[in-house]
Amino acid sequence: MSSTRREFLSAALIGLSPKTDRAVAGGFIDDGHQIGHLLRDRAPFPAAKQTIKIPIVIVGGGIAGLSAAWRLEKRGFKDFVLLEMLKQGGGNARWGENEVSAYPWAAHYVPVPGKKAALVRELFEELGVLRDGVWEERYLCFSPQERLYLHGRWQEGIEPVTAATALDRAEFTRFAARMNEFRATGQFTIPMELGAKPSPLDRLSMSQWLDQERFTSPYLRWYVSYACRDDYGALAKDTSAWAGVHYFASREPDEKGPITWPEGNGWIARRLLQKLDRYVRTGAMVHRVTREGRRLRVSAGDTDYLVERVIFAAPTFLAPYLCEDAPAVRGFVYSPWLTANLTLDRLPRERDLETAWDNVIYDSPTLGYVVATHQSLRTHIDRTVWTFYWSLAEGSPAANRRMLLDKDWNFWKEAILHDLERAHPDIRQCVSRLDVLRLGHAMARPVPGFLASEERRRLTESSGNLLFANSDLSGFSIFEEAQYRAVRAADSVLLHL
């Protein structure tokens, strides 16, 4: 008898205890893969209803496409359109917004540019981020910037220090010294093209280079690998050592950064889209680019554009599916990613440290999360949005892309909450919504040999009337490279028009 009563008592208590899991709303965000796969599968598209003659078309409304448009307009050229496949422009800088905050869907910061990054500075002066040589304080990432969950507690900064041995610390010091030497060579620049020279580093993977240099500290190796996963979506063993070194040796910020906003680089995209509104056509997927005499015919939806020049700012791997006689793109590797935005209507309990902007869990396959409300001027914040980043670096990109499509939302939701639970045991009581964006070809991956790649060089130098402008031509997808490639393409188009 008492056994049944016992069960009843426990059941009654479980119902009352505050620790029950709550329902989480959410789903997948439209990532354009369905519409994109129509191209891959060579699906038939309807014939055009109208043909418009125009000198220039920009394909792709991400940072590269928008930067090309920004450059054309700045140089006084106004006779062009920009065609974006999705309903919202921005590409990897796209963003979202809900009743709590604006938040990024992918790229979420720009490192404070050094003096050499003239174009980035020019844009930032235009947008009020840089005024008379001073960076606007509210766009610089607020304190505390980063924290790492290691050995069951949060520590300040991402470089592991909790329980670090003298050996670990010595290796970090030696590593920093080596990176300073590389920086001094002037070969590791942003934009990369300004300094890059053929290098034996490109024949090694980053982990081979660490072996060669006898870096054995597990903390250091985790840290380097984290950097590769974060910027390239690849493990250190799959990253060219040249790119791995570039991550650490290229940046010389003259201010504590990075530069960021609640909606990440969506802040930039939003302003560029506003400025360039009259050139941008969204929901306009280009499905064919064919030669017609000396011109090109660009087919998008029910409209054909008859143009002199095309700036191809969409990911370069798409070109062979779209363009008649486009060069093959075989050597380019792209990393699949997953991002999620979690709406928290209450904050998890914190014991050690205040929530930072970037919050990383040691030894997790994921990259951690960024807090959208961190850049808020408010002192009291009781609801927030976290953007969770996961570069699927383990295993082959193709297999991971398949997994991205095969698994349902619930699978990813559980995986994400499970990962966060390690550092936030009460996370399931805090999350009211969790939306997931799957990016099959999120960013270019600088594999060993990418720097020396003949194919990459040919596409970079391509002339004629089809010019490539995506950041993947640099081997890695960062804001500065996208902008640089696009501005160069725009200049070249204007030169030959």
Next chain:
Amino acid sequence: MPVVLFLSVALIAACGLIYELVAGTLASYLLGDSVFQFSTVIGSYLFAMGVGSYLSRFVTRGLVARFVSIELMVGLVGGFSSAALFLAFAYTQGFQLILYAVVIAIGVLVGLEIPLLMRILKNRLEFREMVAHVLTFDYLGALAASLLFPILLVPKLGMVRSALLFGLINAGVALWSTYLFREELGGRTLLRTACVVVLATLGAGMAGAEKITQAADNNLYADEVIFARDTRYQRIVLTKWKDDVRLFLSSHLQFSSRDEYRYHEALVHPGLASLPGARRVLVLGGGDGLALREILKYPDVASITLVDLDPEMTRLFSTHPYLVTLNQHSLTNPRVHVINADAFVWLDRSSDSYDFIVVDFPDPTNYSLGKLYTTAFYRLMAKHLSAQGLAVVQSTSPLFARQSYWCIVETLKQAGLKTYPYHLYVPSFGEWGFVLAGLHPFEPPVRLPSKLRYLSTSTVPQMFQFPNDMLPVDAEPNRLNDQVLVRYYEHDWREITH
């Protein structure tokens, strides 16, 4: 007869569940980690019930008398369990020991109840029917209790009185049983007397429940707590000892009524009295209305805007009889406009300018509050100053937090303002510092409002002199992207307390 009997089964089942809920909830409230607390409380409680059930076999004679005395014991221990646990938390180091001792004691007693009762009923009903009915009412009672507890008891009665109420029910069932089973009961008078004594004791506890809770809260603060409320933003506590009323926000002392005049006169008058033409004043923070009281001494000031985050705070200081005497009804003065908003965001969206701005925020104990002490904030503040305007900033102690104080001065300078640091002694705080800042040179006032208790025109200039142990030290400016102040502050106060 049977229905009445089964009703008492439902009642004692409810009592048993309530005590378990009270213990689990209290442990979660006071210690946190609710899963662990609930889990261990349920576990030890159920185990103890098992022990009680086992022990029931050793009760062989005088079943009804034993049942009645067990009910009385459950009533006493369970009824006072919540009060005992609160006091144990406030006054002893061994809260957890007492928690589990109480849980096990109640569990053993509750475990004895039903087996004994079934044996009492054994001869009155058919076994099949009896088991079915006893269990049905047992579960019904538990259901009622589990619903009542979160919906009605905790919000309406609170933990202490809920437990006492169910203690009374247990004792009531005991008294009632002496009538229900009177044929099988000898020594009824003695038992009934015991029942009345227990009922009276629990009733007295019920009447004094308020005092018990207060006694527990009082021990956490040195003085008597006269008001305590958790708002969305902070915990507001007012304490009183003789004529000294103190305000604590999230455990940080904000003022003592004995010497707050020193603080607030020094905060307002050196700056405002030097601006004879001042018409518009802004107060950021200062929801206690005490800075307002000082500003209202200037008849030429036409409008004062006060921005404080917490509406509960401004409501309390607009309505509490003692507090409105202290701030002289300043918050409800027609010249005053109260706005409840986050100051940085509000200022960012406002385009008004002011002749005098009082910045009276809590100390920069964390990065969230630290934002209110940055170059970005002070630049924004400077934009809202009229041409000849001045701002005064509460800047923590130049003695105890010397680097923090000079960091605030440096931050104001970096924001393009001329700074005039000064300090005074406030007994309940110690040495305290302010900084006047403006775009134009400041001259100490030649006239002050009449009837000030602390300041005089001759003592004002002295406040701008710093003795050797408070002289400037090197400090970086505090910036949103590099909040050195929070680190200085933590370091400064750690030095003091170690």
